[in-house]
Amino acid sequence: MSKPAARTAPVQRGPAQAPIDAAIVQKAAQWMARLWADDASTAEHAACAQWRAAHPDHERAWRRLQALDDKLQDVPQHAARVLDPAATNTLSRRRALQVLGLAAIATGAIHTARNSESWRILSSDYSTKVGEIREVVLADGTRVVLNTASAIDVRFDGAARDVILRSGEALVTTGRDSAAPARPFTMRSRQGAVRALGTRFMLRQDDDVSHVAVFHGAVEVLPAHALEAPLRLDAGEGTSFSDTHVHPRRAALERDLAWSQGLLIAENMRVQDFLREVGRYRQGLLRCSPEVADMRITGVFPLADTDRALANLKLALPVELAYRTRYWVTVQAR
Structure with a gap:
């Protein structure tokens, strides 16, 4: 079974790029499912290419689905058998994806899928599987070590450097920005934001709270709905925070970094x-x-x-x- 078009690397997105309309994502999925078929014609490939070129959001949706497919190829087959032994004997991975995708569209389950942990990992710019620890280097030289089952999105533009921790845990060593003036570097979780001040720090996302520890430099911690001023943490300090307040300071210990080794x-x-x-x-x-x-x-x-x-x-x-x-x-x- 042939696969449409060459894959491309994830694109860094700026805040001006709004979420893609669900109808466009559905159309991209329909095109992708059609071109996966053995009998997809040259004319259909050309028509799909024309649709992708018709609007930037069409291409964005196409690339995001391809990135999702890339990551799903990494799912271990033995793990799939544990979840459903019978299904893996009768359905190929891609056929299962088509069935699940069409079912989600037909039942209106897209919103639920987008808010699930699996979707956050699979649809992110960079992610790790369960048991995987991976380092990525961003465009400004920032090094991010992702812990097991972790995911980030990167949004750099002319005014800011934002990284969104979608799931899991990350160790960040910020790069020296070449822009003048230097753009602020901020890492965001579901509970709030951590602004780096020339820093090496760790951020972990749990269900209702985020944990931050600073090992070099300093950060400012600002919960999403806090009324007070940001809390500054210096090297050797850490804390946890919800979306409304910051917990008391604690010591940041080097053993907290052992997972990165x-x-x-x-x-x-x-x-x-x-x-x-x-x-x-x-x-x-x-x-x-x-x-x-x-x-x-x-x-x-x-x-x-x-x-x-x-x-x-x-x-x-x-x-x-x-x-x-x-x-x-x-x-x-x-």
Whole structure:
């Protein structure tokens, strides 16, 4: 089955570029589904190219769908089988995408999909899969290390450098802007904004709160709906913030950066919290029985090999691992 047109890299978008109309996205999806077919004609390829050239939003929608398809190609086949063993035996990946896409359009589920965690990751400019840690270098030289299952969008223009953390966690080392005057660098989460002041910092997005820690320079933290002035954090300081207020300062520890080296450093950590962190780096369900939840663990554990991390837990504590499947593990008392 042939695939239409060559892929292109994600485009950095400025604030002036409004969201693409849903009808345009639907039309782009229809064209893409048609050109995926084995019997797509030369005339249909030409007509699609003409439609893409008719308006900039047509091309934007096309590129965004292609980027989505690129990322879906990276979904492990074994993970797909865990979710639905029967479906993978009868449907190809692309046929499943067509069916799911048309179903979403027919049932009006587009809004729900766009607000899901999976959509935020798949439709972003840069993202990582579960268990992947990746560094990207932005146009201004800023280095962003993305933790597992993380996603960012980049919006640079002549006046500002904005990065939106859609999901997960990122370690940012800001570049020296060549523009004059230098454009401010701001990283945004769902709860608010962190403005960098020549900085190396980390931002993590959880459901209802964001966490920031500063390792060099300083940042200003401004919740989205705060009434007070921004809070300045200097190197060695961190905090959490909701969309209305900032929590008290805390120490920013270098061990908080261990994940960027593929390690989890646990210091007197509850087993329940340990499993929550390790579970971010593996597919499936990882849980513990109540009698071991509050046991404490100290050590250094590899995030690239979570089975090994779990085996080390078993060596350190009187627990055992019950594998229902490779993707369903329970830690229980020995």
